[in-house]
Amino acid sequence: MNPIGNLNKLFDSRIRLGVMSILIVNEEVSFNDLKQMLELTDGNLASHLTTLEENGYLKVHKGFVGRKTNTTYSITKAGEKAFKSHLAALENMIKSIE
Amino acid sequence: MNEQQHLQTLSDIKRIMERSSRFISLSGLSGVWAGLSGLAGAWIAYGWLNSYYNAWDTRGSYSDADYAGLRLKLILLAAGVLLVALIGGTYFTWRRARRNQLPIWDPTSRKVLINVAIPLATGAFFILGLIADNQPALIAPSCLVFYGLALVNTSKYTLSDIRYLGIAEIVLGILNLFFLRRGLYFWTLGFGVLHIIYGIVMWWKYERTAKAALENE
Numbered sequence: 001m002n003p004i005g006n007l008n009k010l011f012d013s014r015i016r017l018g019v020m021s022i023l024i025v026n027e028e029v030s031f032n033d034l035k036q037m038l039e040l041t042d043g044n045l046a047s048h049l050t051t052l053e054e055n056g057y058l059k060v061h062k063g064f065v066g067r068k069t070n071t072t073y074s075i076t077k078a079g080e081k082a083f084k085s086h087l088a089a090l091e092n093m094i095k096s097i098e
Numbered sequence: 099m100n101e102q103q104h105l106q107t108l109s110d111i112k113r114i115m116e117r118s119s120r121f122i123s124l125s126g127l128s129g130v131w132a133g134l135s136g137l138a139g140a141w142i143a144y145g146w147l148n149s150y151y152n153a154w155d156t157r158g159s160y161s162d163a164d165y166a167g168l169r170l171k172l173i174l175l176a177a178g179v180l181l182v183a184l185i186g187g188t189y190f191t192w193r194r195a196r197r198n199q200l201p202i203w204d205p206t207s208r209k210v211l212i213n214v215a216i217p218l219a220t221g222a223f224f225i226l227g228l229i230a231d232n233q234p235a236l237i238a239p240s241c242l243v244f245y246g247l248a249l250v251n252t253s254k255y256t257l258s259d260i261r262y263l264g265i266a267e268i269v270l271g272i273l274n275l276f277f278l279r280r281g282l283y284f285w286t287l288g289f290g291v292l293h294i295i296y297g298i299v300m301w302w303k304y305e306r307t308a309k310a311a312l313e314n315e
Contacts, residue, residue: 017107021114026205029118033205037118087111090104 007093008086010055015040015048020083023058023075031071049073057082121206121256123195126305128187129263129297135186136289139179143282146171169234194305206255213252217244238281242271242288257304263296 011017018038022029035045052058057079061072075083116122150168154160195202221244228236249264267288274284 014107014110017111018114021111022118025115025119029205036201036204037114087108090108094101094104094108 007089008082010051010057011083011086013048015044016052017086019045019048019052019073020057020075020079023073024080024083028061028072028074031073034073052079117200117206119206119255120258121204121210123191123198123200123202123207124210124256124260124300125190125194126297126299126301126303127190127194129293129300131186131190131297132183133290133293133295133297135179135183136293137286137291139175140282140286140290143172143175146175147282169229173229209255210252213255214248217248217251220244221248235278235281236275238285239271239274239278242267242274242284244271245288246271257300259300259303260296263292266292 011020015038019034022034022037031045031049034040034049035042038045049058049060053060056076058073059076061074063070063072146168150164153164192202201207221240224244225237225240228234228240246264246267246269249260249267251264253259253261253264270284270288270292274281277284
């Protein structure tokens with residue numbers, strides 16, 4: 001079995017990996033909180049979030065706090081599964097080298 | 099990608115997961131400070147209670163005015179102790195966050211505060227009710243129980259060890275119910291001694307080595 005085959009190409013990006021790491025342990029995270037935790041600019045984060053959304057790994061909820069828009073993100077079942085198997089693949093590769 | 103990079107990636111993921119879900123800057127020194135404030139407050143209260151009972155003995159009878167005065171002084175003292183403990187506690191945690199280059203006001207610290215605030219506010223209104231009903235003996239046990247519940251509740255969002263401190267406070271509060279009118283001793287143990295022990299243990303466990311590591315760099 002080729003262990004690299006289990007690595008998810010989408011998670012080659014450290015930013016996307018960071019987003020998934022946050023969403024897997026937090027039910028719902030706002031755009032601004034993601035931005036703060038990952039220390040990113042708006043545009044940079046937004047494009048990666050779109051990619052993850054298009055792949056069905058996260059759900060977007062648009063809401064309002066007062067009159068300001070408040071967009072929050074949460075992980076989907078598919079996203080959780082993909083992230084976990086990516087983690088498992090990483091761990092397996094380390095074990096196979098040892 | 100080689101083994102080293104995979105290891106690095108995994109540890110980054112772990113770090114992000116932890117930092118995004120838990121407030122890890124809570125300093126042990128904050129606990130020690132809160133404990134010292136508690137002890138100082140208890141010492142002052144002890145003195146006031148003593149002179150209150152001495153005055154009662156010399157007078158030979160109970161005095162409404164004395165009792166009302168003592169009650170007001172004790173409430174103000176408790177508020178003062180809380181304020182001093184909070185200010186100092188925040189300072190040490192702020193200092194630790196700054197050293198680790200982490201924000202002190204972020205989603206995790208907000209979660210900690212909200213989850214502490216709900217049981218604590220409930221307790222505050224409960225205790226206001228006790229004061230209104232003139233049930234002073236129940237105040238100390240209620241403080242301990244609600245504070246313990248607040249800590250247990252928030253332990254999911256910060257250093258999980260705080261759960262044990264919370265459980266210990268709850269146990270003390272319940273015990274106090276079986277030894278009513280010994281509230282000051284239980285209060286001193288719970289808010290003074292336990293905080294200091296907890297703070298020292300936390301500092302020893304998380305901050306001592308971190309400080310050494312920083313100095314070695």
